[in-house]
Amino acid sequence: MDPVVTIIITPRDRYTGLDECVEAVYRHTPQPFRLWIMDLDYPEAVIAPVRRQLEGRAEVRFFELGLRTPMDALREAQPLVDTPAVVLLDNDSRVTEGWLAPLLSALGDGHAVVTPLILEREGVDRGAPLRNHLYTGEIRVVDVEGTPYLIEHKHLRRTEVPDIPTERALTGTFELHCVLFDGELFKRIELPSMVIREHLDISLQVAAMGRTMVVEPRSVIHFDNLGTRMALSDMRFFFFRWGPKLTGPSSRLFERRWGYRFYSEQSMYNWVVRRKAFLVSRWLGAPIGIANRATQVAKKLFCRDWDPLPDPDGASRPLLAGGVPPQLSHELR
Structure with a gap:
């Protein structure tokens, strides 16, 4: 067959x-x-x-x-x-x-x-030991000082x-x-x-x-959601994939292709910093609770925030309500 x-x-x-x-x-x-x-x-x-x-x-x-x-x-x-x-x-x-x-x-x-x-x-x-990661989702847009930013909205998150x-x-x-x-x-x-x-x-x-x-x-x-303790070789791949040489250019490539930045761009970079601290702590043998505290220390030391709106989701609107935006570029790299 x-x-x-x-x-x-x-x-x-x-x-x-x-x-x-x-x-x-x-x-x-x-x-x-x-x-x-x-x-x-x-x-x-x-x-x-x-x-x-x-x-x-x-x-x-x-x-x-x-x-x-x-x-x-x-x-x-x-x-x-x-x-x-x-x-x-x-x-x-x-x-x-x-x-x-x-x-x-x-x-x-x-x-x-x-x-x-x-x-x-x-x-x-x-x-909960098992909970929703993704059921349905939508792309929304929110204006900050006249500039539109995209938001990825996940329904029923967790x-x-x-x-x-x-x-x-x-x-x-x-x-x-x-x-x-x-x-x-x-x-x-x-x-x-x-x-x-x-x-x-x-x-x-x-x-x-x-x-x-x-x-x-x-x-x-x-x-798995990073719950299982990583091997050293795992962290090599994680640090490669989520390194600044790839994350920043990824955001700029999306912007060239569709004309939008993401409201959560800085939050994603902060997520990477926190996750690196978490993974290293877990690799060193720390239980999840202590590893989570290490992420908070990393956040205070190395993360800057950009979140100018008190309720960006509430202020946003569905992107596709006005039709699919034109694709500005077909660059792949």
């Missing part, structure tokens, strides 16, 4: 956990699939066991690409896709039983992009599981933890070299094509 989907696994924030990600795919995916693994300079101790596990499987392909960003890696695979559907899956996310069929059903109903319900495990802060709706719903955004694309559309979208808000760039492209995106809560993905 021909594969119905190509599943492409890339590192998100870390290297470790790839074996668990692959194991979950095989345990919970009865449909025929191709599995492509983006080897972005994985340590041998991480990638070698996975290679041995998958040796001889015709559906598997490894892309040895060296240290690069996930988006740059996906551009290498993009023109090779020939299945009706494509799933992008981060290696720190875990599919669960019955995850794929509901996504394919929504694709069959004509939707171009389908996101499962993304649940985050308790990680960088305390809370809502506990019993309170999350169970019905399929339209969404204006998705995230790359796990998302299914129509295969032909995936080959048409641009994959810019971004590490920040790249999913929103793609969301705007899909809207410009007149296609719809939905969340399908019957499909559930668990996302």
Whole structure:
């Protein structure tokens, strides 16, 4: 039977956990699939066991690409896709039983992009052991002294599981933890070299094509959310991906392509500083509570804030209410 989907696994924030990600795919995916693994300079101790596990499987392909960003890696695979559907899956996310069929059903109903319900495990802060990370979302715009800024608004953020709706719903955004694309559309979208808000760039492209995106809560993905202690090699990748040489240029590339800055740009840079402090503390053996206190110290010492509005969400309006903004540039780098 021909594969119905190509599943492409890339590192998100870390290297470790790839074996668990692959194991979950095989345990919970009865449909025929191709599995492509983006080897972005994985340590041998991480990638070698996975290679041995998958040796001889015709559906598997490894892309040895060296240290690069996930988006740059996906551009290498993009023109090779020939299945009706494509799933992008981060290696720190875990599919669960019955995850794929509901996504394919929504694709069959004509939707171009389908996101499962993304649940985050308790990680960088305390809370419910499992809670909503992403149900639906939208891109909004808010004016600051006459300049429009974009806001990524996530509905029901961190809502506990019993309170999350169970019905399929339209969404204006998705995230790359796990998302299914129509295969032909995936080959048409641009994959810019971004590490920040790249999913929103793609969301705007899909809207410009007149296609719809939905969340399908019957499909559930668990996302680690940096809760598991990192190895030293994991932090090497995290510091590379979230370093200032990539984060700042990512923001400027989005601005050139769409004409907008993000209201939360400085907050994202501050998030990176806090997360680095958290990860180093955890690597040194600190429990989550102490690591969180270390992030507060880092925030006071190294972070400056830019948040001029008392309620930016309340002052914002849906970006697409006035139509999809024109794409000003097609630069990918």
